[in-house]
Each structure stands twice: as C-alpha cells, then as structure tokens.
Amino acid sequence: MAIVGLCALLWSSPWGLAQTSPGNPKNGQVLYQRHCLRCHGEALDGKGPDAAALKISPTNFHSYVSRIKDNLELWMTIQRGRSFSAMHNWNDTLTDDQIKDVVSYIRTIAPHVNP
Numbered sequence: 001m002a003i004v005g006l007c008a009l010l011w012s013s014p015w016g017l018a019q020t021s022p023g024n025p026k027n028g029q030v031l032y033q034r035h036c037l038r039c040h041g042e043a044l045d046g047k048g049p050d051a052a053a054l055k056i057s058p059t060n061f062h063s064y065v066s067r068i069k070d071n072l073e074l075w076m077t078i079q080r081g082r083s084f085s086a087m088h089n090w091n092d093t094l095t096d097d098q099i100k101d102v103v104s105y106i107r108t109i110a111p112h113v114n115p
C-alpha cells in the first residue's frame with residue numbers, strides 16, 4: 001500500500017506536468033503500433049503476431065490486474081522492462097515523454113480502474 005501511495009506521489013510531483021500534460025495519446029498510438037503491437041496486439045489484448053512464441057505472454061491491458069496499475073507503474077515497467085520476460089527496457093529507444101505518450105494511449109483504450 002505504501003508503494004502505491006509513493007507511486008501516486010511520484011507521478012504527480014517530479015514532473016509537475018503530469019496533471020496538466022498527461023501525455024499525447026495520438027503520438028502514443030503511433031509509437032505503440034511501431035514498437036509494441038507485435039507483442040501486445042492491435043486491440044491491446046496481448047495477442048500480437050509475436051505473442052504465441054513467447055513463454056510469458058504479453059500483458060492484456062484490458063485485464064483487471066493491469067487496469068488497476070497507475071500510470072507511473074506502467075511508465076516504469078516500460079522504461080525499465082520486466083526481468084525474465086520478453087518485455088525489455090525501452091529507455092534507450094523512447095524518451096521519457098514518449099513513454100508517457102504510450103501510457104496515455106494505453107489508458108485511453110483501457111482506462112485505469114480503482115481497485
């Protein structure tokens with residue numbers, strides 16, 4: 001719980017901008033299609049063309065367990081990657097703002113829910 005609180009704090013403070021500029025979903029969609037679709041799928045359901053070959057399936061962003069995650073948590077996973085899975089880090093490919101744009105695209109299609 002403390003971690004969730006901390007995440008909420010981080011999301012809203014160091015960037016200050018988080019509230020006023022939550023990312024550009026249109027730009028995020030282009031980035032998603034270029035980099036993420038092959039695993040996470042066109043419908044964001046984790047069924048991209050490359051998904052079947054993976055041992056750990058790409059996240060279905062419509063699932064409840066994913067939708068309860070806040071923006072910062074998604075942002076950090078994209079930036080740093082997830083160990084032992086095909087989800088590598090993207091901080092050498094995408095800028096911090098581009099990652100924000102992708103998060104905002106994901107959340108436009110699969111909105112956050114409060115647990």
Ligand code: HEC
Pocket residue numbers: 031032035036037038039040050054056057058059065066067069074075077078082085086087088090102
């Ligand atoms: C090579 C396949 C692959 C590509 C390309 C890929 N991912 Fe993933 N992604 C995965 C897998 C596999 C997981 C699940 C890891 C796990 O369950 O531990 C994952 C997990 C995630 C998660 C964590 C979701 C959650 O609910 O915790 C996010 C966010 C994510 N990916 C975003 C992206 C974005 C954005 C891109 C494009 C910039 C991308 N991924 C590209 C395979 C991929």
